[in-house]
Each structure stands twice: as structure tokens, then as C-alpha cells.
Amino acid sequence: MALMQIRLLAFGPARDAVGDSAAAVEVSEGATVADLLQAAEKRFPGLQPFRGRMAFARNAMWCSESTLLVSGDEVALIPPVSGG
Secondary structure, eight states: OOEEEEEEEEOTHHHHHHTSSEEEEEEETTOBHHHHHHHHHHHOGGGGGGTTTOEEEETTEEEOTTOBOOTTOEEEEEOOOOOO
């Protein structure tokens, strides 16, 4: 199966876990946001504590973990925020 390159955007504490605001992550063709997150967690273990609490956007549109990805997509990881 062919690989796709997805641009991962990380915000807030997710950015700290990734070590930058963006990173390229490879996933197999037909991958979902959940597959991307799994691959990203292997590469950036600091993302694991946010599992199940993040929101996602694919190409600037809100999406879910079941959203299918295509090569060249940009996926934002948006961790929970608090404050007033």
C-alpha cells in the first residue's frame, strides 16, 4: 500500500509535545485521522495524554477521528483549553 504525507499542525500543549507547530507524518493510503493520530503518537509520545480530548480540523474544516485523509491534507490537532 502506498504512503501519503500529511501535514500535522499542533497548537498549545500539543505543539510542545511535537516540538514545533508543524510536522510531516506519513500514513498509508486510506488512513483516517485516527490512523494519523496513532502514527503521530508513536513519533511524538507526548501527544498520548491528549488522546480522546482533542478536536481536529482537516484542511481548516472541523472533522472527527473517522475522517478519511488524502495525500497533502493538513490536519490540525487542537487540545482542550481552559481559562476565562
